[in-house]
Amino acid sequence: MKLYPLSDRLFLYLILLFLLLTSSALHFVSTLKNSHVLFKLLPIIFVSLLIFGYSRYYNFKENDVNSVMKYCRINNIKNVYVTSKAKNNILDFNAFTDDYFCDDLELIEINSNSNFNRSNYLLTRVHNKIKPNTEAKENQLVLSLLNKNKIKIQNQFNGFNIYKILK
Known part of the structure; x- marks a missing residue:
């Protein structure tokens, strides 16, 4: 039997933290004066990919x-x-x-x-x-x-x- 805090379920909670940190970093980079136009678009692209990924999974849940x-x-x-x-x-x-x-x-x-x-x-x-x-x-x-x-x-x-x- 796995101990809950040290099992693979821990990744379910860590992935949200990772996504928040990545989004925050992308937003910070996009606010810099000398940042390239691509860096200003990265948060939008990143969020769009996340929404697309979740929408594809949500429509066809497979493990009920x-x-x-x-x-x-x-x-x-x-x-x-x-x-x-x-x-x-x-x-x-x-x-x-x-x-x-x-x-x-x-x-x-x-x-x-x-x-x-x-x-x-x-x-x-x-x-x-x-x-x-x-x-x-x-x-x-x-x-x-x-x-x-x-x-x-x-x-x-x-x-x-x-x-x-x-x-």
Whole structure:
């Protein structure tokens, strides 16, 4: 278990300080008498890039693990089939939050030999900020199950789809 002040989460708070210091330095340089025109434009360019970056991420949030856990809790889902990418994202999120949102949900990794007798649900990871809500390339098995009408979409979250397994 990681100690919070010394874990990688510390960077979340340090990045804001870094951005503020960088903006302040750019503003100071732009106010100097002999500063080049480019230095006067740097704060505007810097802020524009930050706003563009945040707007691209904000539109397609991809890791709403908390909503997935809440959905499973409300619907009394105790175990669920998952793709390897979905499992890794959920486990990483749980490690990042020190298992604060962790439930007793059992994640059963799907493979081509899965017979779907341990759960009625399949959780997949959707991704791609350029093409939102598209299936990950490694989820060819999921696409195959959709084409064979063995699963049906149950719910969508930012970054995840839950399918009902049809028996």
